[in-house]
Amino acid sequence: MYILITGVLFSSCKPQKGKDEDLPAPSAADFTFERKIDPNDPNDLNTYTFRNTTPGAFITSWDFGGVAKSKNVNETVFFGYKGTYKIKLLASTPGGTTTITKDLVIEENSPYAADFTVEEVDDFTFKVKSTTPNPLTQVFKFANGDSSTTEEASVKFPFAGTYDITLKVNTSKGPSSITRKVTVKKDDESNPDLTNETFRLLTGGREAVNGKTWVLAKVKGSGGNGGRDALVPQWNLALNGPTGPEFENGMLNNEFTFNIRGYQYIPKNTNVTVNWAAANAFFGKNQPDYNDIAYSDPKHTQAPFKLTPVNDTYLGNVYALTILNGSYLGYFENRFTSKIMRITEDSLYVRHGYDEAGLFNNPELDYCVRYFTFVRKK
Structure with missing residues (x-):
């Protein structure tokens, strides 16, 4: 192990005349670190203790x-x-804020770090096995959105491509994760999704190499709200369509692509519309009732999707469209599944449940639904 000081950056506000003119100069940020020795475990060489030694520091980051x-x-x-890890400390003192960065070089992988093996079962199926000793928790995450908390798991990728498999573990030493890639060389011609009409209408099918792109319809009556037993919008957007800055700078300023290859949902950007109550509950806003906002949400990003036939109490047999990994279809209120009420070559009509009074905790208790119409981008 060795260290290298790569840079020290100082920044502070210039003292003002009057009560601030006697402020001291900012103390230079500094820290020490040392390997934590466990006398009962000579194999633990990768745990370090860091100490902020900046004089007078009252904020540490x-x-x-x-x-x-x-x-x-x-x-x-x-x-x-x-590997080489850049350790950065930001320290605030009465005179201002300074930062320092030092390199920590770790020379060997830890035997306690996440690790796993991959076995190719056939052209499309892979078996993984965690080799991490005594994990407290572990989870495999697959590129298709599936996951598993078992020591061994299998995953199938039915389309040609390269896919990530990630194992995240937590041991008594701490958390770690590792990602390996697997390659599928051809499409699985027996995949029933290739001939499923709803998949084809949503994604453009296998022939649409870049997927199929939808945009929010900006017409009257294209969406709205209603009770969950209603089949059409009953209030709000039903008469006016998506209008106002919350939509102009949110959903209307975005595009939504679905690609059957890898089952990927690919929004153009992070611009979304957020329900007013969700903005307060999840994003720290203070919106008045029924005043939605436009927002740039970093979680609204490319993610796997699932399209599943379900029997809905109110709609009957429909498809449920679920976007994974915390992403969603452009409107946020902590709901990630929409029911497809109607889909054609050029239009997609969906609805999802919500419950502002319950602060979005239990989808099973949703008593209202929200409707949106998307049209195919020309």
């Missing part, structure tokens, strides 16, 4: 090379894998 972040004065961190 650490970034441990992307492995972890902390606001504690002192922190202990486990580094699972060999």
